[in-house]
């Protein structure tokens with residue numbers, strides 16, 4: 001069992017100067033019983049090394065971006081090379097053209113693209129663009145999907161599909177919440193009810209086409225097609241939040257995997273190869289609403305910065321090689337089958353959901369198809385599981401809602417070692 005003395009001491013120091021000791025609340029261990037989060041010292045390939053000298057097999061993958069493993073040589077080289085040529089110009093560069101073309105080749109529905117600096121910014125801007133294009137204000141989102149921390153998306157569901165939302169965070173004004181309607185994922189009837197009520201005010205419906213934020217949850221057959229039909233019949237746009245899913249399951253987006261296309265797409269995470277990035281894009285006529293061509297304003301000092309462009313290009317060059325996703329799928333399957341065998345062997349009330357290299361263990365016997373079901377899973381069992389893993393050298397996110405993300409750096413041996421740790425946890429801690 002690992003000890004974390006140095007992490008605990010550093011966390012005290014952090015709390016003295018950094019609010020709450022963390023720069024993003026999801027890094028705290030609040031959701032798994034509290035205590036000091038493990039402080040990492042360095043990362044290499046599939047491994048993390050903490051400040052106490054412990055090594056972990058990493059499945060957090062920085063909440064998704066690190067799909068090629070940490071410090072991938074190709075991305076490292078691109079960053080070093082670019083930093084010698086300057087990292088921020090504030091002028092157009094050839095790199096950003098090359099990178100936009102590379103993304104559009106993989107995701108043809110993004111007829112025009114803009115780079116920003118985070119998923120939050122990308123989503124926030126697609127909402128502005130949809131509002132500008134439709135001249136309407138309300139947005140429909142799906143319960144449990146996370147779209148970053150801008151005001152409008154931090155709105156909780158009302159008591160039914162015909163109810164407006166209320167602020168989900170202090171500091172979000174009631175007035176903003178009045179423009180957001182939240183309906184359950186995989187529930188077309190609720191969407192129809194919301195449209196019956198608010199129809200001609202709805203600018204867009206925004207969805208994670210494959211959910212990554214209450215575990216990996218796939219849409220029911222026909223769900224996304226119906227969203228498109230209902231939205232377009234109503235004069236509304238469809239926005240896909242592909243911040244997690246773009247280049248996650250194939251070389252392209254979830255939209256390319258499923259063959260259903262939105263009007264606008266927001267992206268982030270993987271496309272930056274581990275550097276800060278966001279991007280949005282979509283139909284040319286809609287994108288032309290954005291300045292300097294149109295009246296909707298969006299800008300950024302760091303937008304399209306050469307460092308992120310170089311790292312992102314290098315990342316996509318790694319991902320476009322043959323067999324990358326078949327290998328992620330093979331290892332993902334091996335991990336999932338191994339975990340399921342252990343769930344059965346030790347009689348644990350849990351089941352898994354996986355797509356290619358992204359996996360969730362839900363502590364429930366029910367299949368999870370919407371947020372309510374994910375919320376109903378056993379948080380105490382998850383906390384015990386998390387603590388068992390982290391004290392034996394497997395690092396996952398400290399939240400029952402987050403997925404495990406495999407990388408191209410994981411090996412068969414890493415999966416076997418992970419399964420041995422999971423078995424030890426199920427056997428001794430449950």
Ligand code: PLP
Pocket residue numbers: 063118119120121123146147148149208212213241242243244268269
């Ligand atoms: N959209 C989705 C689907 C996300 O998962 C996230 C972050 O986890 C965001 C948007 C926000 O992205 P960022 O944290 O880069 O602002």
